[in-house]
Every structure is written in C-alpha cells, then in structure tokens.
Amino acid sequence: MVIFSIFFGRVAGISSGDIPYPIFAYTGLLFWQYFSSSLSAASNSLVSNRGIIQKVYFPKVIVPLASTIGHFIDFLFAGAVFIILMIYFHFFPTLLGVLLLIPCLVITFLSFSGLGLLFASINVKYRDVRYVMPFFLQLLIFLTPVIYPTAVLGRYQWLWYLNPMSGVIETMRAGLLGVGTINWTLLASSALLSILFFTFGILYFKKSEKYFTDII
Amino acid sequence: MKIIEAHNLSKCYRIEPEREPYYTLRDEMVNLAKKPLRWLKGEGEKKQDFWALRNVSFSIEKGEKVGLIGRNGAGKSTLLKILSRVTPLTQGEAVIRGRVNSILEVGIGFNIELTGRDNIYLNGAILGMTKKEIDLKFERIVRFAGFEKFLDTPVKKCSSGMHVRLAFAVAAHLEPDILLIDEVLAVGDFEFRKKCLKKMDKASQEGRTIVFVSHDMDSIAHLCTRTILLDSGRIVMDGPTATVISHYLDSGNKSY
Numbered sequence: 001m002v003i004f005s006i007f008f009g010r011v012a013g014i015s016s017g018d019i020p021y022p023i024f025a026y027t028g029l030l031f032w033q034y035f036s037s038s039l040s041a042a043s044n045s046l047v048s049n050r051g052i053i054q055k056v057y058f059p060k061v062i063v064p065l066a067s068t069i070g071h072f073i074d075f076l077f078a079g080a081v082f083i084i085l086m087i088y089f090h091f092f093p094t095l096l097g098v099l100l101l102i103p104c105l106v107i108t109f110l111s112f113s114g115l116g117l118l119f120a121s122i123n124v125k126y127r128d129v130r131y132v133m134p135f136f137l138q139l140l141i142f143l144t145p146v147i148y149p150t151a152v153l154g155r156y157q158w159l160w161y162l163n164p165m166s167g168v169i170e171t172m173r174a175g176l177l178g179v180g181t182i183n184w185t186l187l188a189s190s191a192l193l194s195i196l197f198f199t200f201g202i203l204y205f206k207k208s209e210k211y212f213t214d215i216i
Numbered sequence: 217m218k219i220i221e222a223h224n225l226s227k228c229y230r231i232e233p234e235r236e237p238y239y240t241l242r243d244e245m246v247n248l249a250k251k252p253l254r255w256l257k258g259e260g261e262k263k264q265d266f267w268a269l270r271n272v273s274f275s276i277e278k279g280e281k282v283g284l285i286g287r288n289g290a291g292k293s294t295l296l297k298i299l300s301r302v303t304p305l306t307q308g309e310a311v312i313r314g315r316v317n318s319i320l321e322v323g324i325g326f327n328i329e330l331t332g333r334d335n336i337y338l339n340g341a342i343l344g345m346t347k348k349e350i351d352l353k354f355e356r357i358v359r360f361a362g363f364e365k366f367l368d369t370p371v372k373k374c375s376s377g378m379h380v381r382l383a384f385a386v387a388a389h390l391e392p393d394i395l396l397i398d399e400v401l402a403v404g405d406f407e408f409r410k411k412c413l414k415k416m417d418k419a420s421q422e423g424r425t426i427v428f429v430s431h432d433m434d435s436i437a438h439l440c441t442r443t444i445l446l447d448s449g450r451i452v453m454d455g456p457t458a459t460v461i462s463h464y465l466d467s468g469n470k471s472y
Contacts, residue, residue, distance in 0.1 A: 055320045056302040056342055126241035213303045214229065 006190040013105075018179050023089045024182075027176065028146035028169045030082055031104070034075040035112050035165055036137045038068035043133055048214045060209050061202070064120045065113060078095050087176070096182070097175020104168045109118025110162040114197030117205040124208070124216050144167055160186060163194040217313070219394060219425050220276040220299065224308040227269040227294050227449075244372060245356035268294040270449040273306070275295055276427070278314075278393075281420045283457060284429045290446040292429045296396045299427065309412045314393025314425075317344060321398065322383040328372035332363055332382060335371050339386045360411070361385035381408055388415045394425045413439050433461050 045067035046053065046060070053060060088092070123129045141147070144165045153159055160166040166185075167190025174180045269291045276282055284292045297303040298310060300318035325342040326335050336357055340350040346415055349359075358364055366374050367423070389398075389432045393417070420426050430436050436443060436457060443460040447454040453460050 049468075051321075052325055052342065055302065055318075055324045057316075057318070077462065122241070128240035128242050210304045213297070 017204060019091075019173070019177055020058055020089055023085050023091065024149075024173070025215050026082060026085055027173045028144070030075070030078050031108060031169050031172060032144060032165065032180055033078060034071055035108050036140065037074065038071040038109075039112040039116050039119070040133055040137055041067040042112065043119035045116075046120045046212065046216065047127070053216055054213055060212060061117070061205060064116050064205075068109075068112065068116065072120075074091060082176075088128070091177045091179075093176045094178045097178065100171055100182070100187075102177050103191070104172055106188050107164055109170050110194035110198040114194070114201030117201035121198065121208040124212050134145070138174065150186055151211045161189045162193070164190040164197065166190065217278045218275045218311075219278040219313050220274075220427075221258070221311040222272060222274050222299075222308070223310075225269055225272040225295070225297060225298060225305060225310060226267060227291075227303070227306040228306040229266045229268055231285060254418065266330040267449050269298070272323075272446075272449070272451055273308075274444060274451065274454060276417050276425060278425055279420060280442060281416075281426045281428065281440045283443040283460075284427060284446065285433070285436060285443060285460070286446035286452075287432070287468075289448075292446055293320070293398055293448040294449075295446070296398050296427065296429060299394075300396050312394065313343075313380055316394045317390045317392035318396035319343075319384075319387045319398065321385070321394075322380050323372060324333070324383075326371060326379065326383060329370055332358075333369045335382065336386055339383060343387060343390055344392075345390065357385045360388060360415070361435075384408075384412060388412060388419075391419075392424065392456050394427070395419065396427045398429045399431060409435065433465070 013151045044167035045064045049063050053063065119129065119133065144163055145152075145160065146169060150160050150166065150170055160170075167186045167188075171182050171188065171190075174182045230356060272291075272295065284295065286292050294303070296318060297320065298305055299312065299465055300316055300320065302318070302320070320322040327338060329423070330338065336354065337350055341347070345353075354408065357368060359383075361378075363378070363382050363385070366378065374382075397416075413435060416426055426439070428440060430438065440457050442455065444451055445460050445464050453463055
C-alpha cells in the first residue's frame, strides 16, 4: 500500500477523487489480494497434493476449495488493518456498505473458485501453466480498478463489466468509505459473471476430474 | 453374499513414445500453429496402448481373505486402485457392496512437522475416520504402534520405521467392510509384521473382507485362504493359496 501510494498516488499522480490515495488503494488491494492469492493457491492445489489424490478416493473438488481457506483468514487480518486505516482517515461506512460486504465476498469467492477450478484442471494436464500464472495474475491487477478509479477508462467504461472484481471493489469503495454512490448495474453484472465463472469452472472440473489420477 | 464382483475389468494407459515426459500448453500451441489441419481432423501423435489390466473377472465373498500376487508390473496395484475408485476403468464393471478403505501407501498425508498425536488425527481423517472414531480408538492405535514415548514429538525426529508403524496402526484400526492393502508391511520389523497379520486376521473374523497385495509369500500364506495370480494384466490362476503360490514359484524358477 505504501509503495502503491508513493508510485501511483504521488509520482504518477493518479487521482482518487475525494478519497486519500492510501485508503483508496487499500480498499482495492484488500479484496484483490484475497482474490488473487486464493486463485493462485487453488490453481496449484491439485498438482501439489498429488500424493493424496493418487492414493485416496475422495471428491477432488475439496482440494482447490480447501486451499483457499487460509487466504480468507489473511483477508480477515487485512480487514482489521483496514478498520484502523478508516479510523485514521476518519471514514465511516454506510450501513448499506456493511450489508453489501457479504454479497461482495460471495462474488469474490465464486469468481476465484470458478477460475481456480478451471486453472487447476488445466494445470494437471499442462504443467507449464503454473509458471505463467503469477505473471497472468500480476497483469490482472491492472485490468481491475485496484490502483485507479473506474473513471480512467473514459468512454470505454463497459470494459469494467467484463471483470467481476471491478464490481466488488467499486461497491466496497463506495459503501465502506461512504463516498459516492453504488453502481448497481456494475455490481449486478459482477454477480452474474461470477456465477457464470463458477458454473463453468465446476463443469469443466467435473468433466476432467476422472482422469486426474492417471495423468497427474 | 458377493461383496466384490468384477466383470471384464480392463485398464488401459496411453504411452506416447514421441512425447515429452509432460504436456505443456506451449507445445500444444506450437503444434496447433504448425499443423492446424491435423488438429482439426483430430489426428494425434502415434499412441501406444498399454493394458495394465485385461478382462479381469472375479468375485469375492464377504469375509474372504484374498491375496494378490504376481511380478512387478503385473497389475496388482492397478487392480487395487480400481477397486478403491481412485482411478477410472477403461472397460468392464466393478460392483462393490460396502464401505471400502484402501491402504495403497502408508502414511498418506503425514506431515513430518506435526507431532505423532496430530498425525494420527490427520491420517485417520484422510482415511475416512471421523474425529469421534479416532478419539475412541486413539489409545489402541498408540499402543499398537508402540508410540507412547514419541506422541508429542514432531514425527520428523522419529525413524522411518516408526513412521510406518504409526501409519499402519492408524490404518489397521479402520473398520470398513472391505480392506484393500497394497504392499505396505515390508518396512516394518518382523515382530510388527506379525502383529499386523494377526490384526488383519482378527478383522476378517469380524466379517471384513480383505484383499492383500504382497511379495512376501509367507505373509500371504499366513493370512489368505484364496490367492489370485496376475501376470501382464491377466489372471493366470485363482484358487487356494498353497497351490497358487507353488505354481507362481515354479513358473518363476522356469523362466530363469
């Protein structure tokens, strides 16, 4: 957050509107970190637990999903830091924002689970995918309004609707910091997309699951 | 009652001699770019089929103790993997009536940084015991393994023999209808092996079915009443243990 504040907030001069840049970026990072670290854990989970998968019979969906639990704990701690920041910068969440926290977390969960299940299955078959994943995830952060507001896209605003995390982060920024209004269409499209991701991820996983033990 | 029925089980593995040892997305994309037509037509590289199991049929009665013997690569472990549903069949059908527990490897999921106590719970959970069940059996497991002294030391500080003892002790206290055991006893010492065989014998008296893979003919002869001899994925012989073992040993002598 400090690095982001210095580089993007000061040097690059990205405007974050009425919100001080540090807490602006931190709100984004809070959810982004949960999303990206869970996604990367889920993607690698099957290959790194091959010992168990080859020797014991159990529903394999558990593996990618379980690997993300630890990152939820990380999220809770990061959330505690966020509360301290809110106190420091004198921000107060709206009641609606607090209520929306749960749907937003569900959207985040569905998104990374869906993608994670998909990547995990691909990872079993193609072992080079795990080397590309970190770079891919690093790129993704720039496709998400983590370090800059959605306004930067100008008239290409619709692009945000393709990324489920943009709805989550924008909603939480407006709701938890109590600044601006919530973009309901963006949130709805995020929710829809995340459900789509999750369904596709589960279906693909189920389809390829049978052969995991033979090729893992 | 027939507790396991296998009809024409076959398992085929693909061996691709021209392939790199693992697939990469990069290669796949390069291949796709090179030969787009070939990919569209669905022609892959030459693939060789390796039949690990071919038309294996048998049935096992409830409470039977069956040994599986055969040379390395005969398909014994593959058969156990299929029966425990870890790997899918290529052809055929396997009907299993009851709760199966398989010990394909000792100490799955052991974490060497954890203490013996934690590992008992962890391993037990992986093998399908509930926490309550383990709580109940905990004392017996520890006594069986002779692990009292090391219960609260990290497992990495114990000898590898102790690992096996502890892991097997957990597995031995499972109470499934069918117990599938791959060659896992080889590491324990003589006394511990005897103890395990006795334990398995007791389990079968309680009505459990045991399928036991081993290269140790003494253990097989000691435990199993019926033995199946596999060679290159086919059943060569299926009958009373003594006859099958002597056939196996004779055929082994002939080929040298």
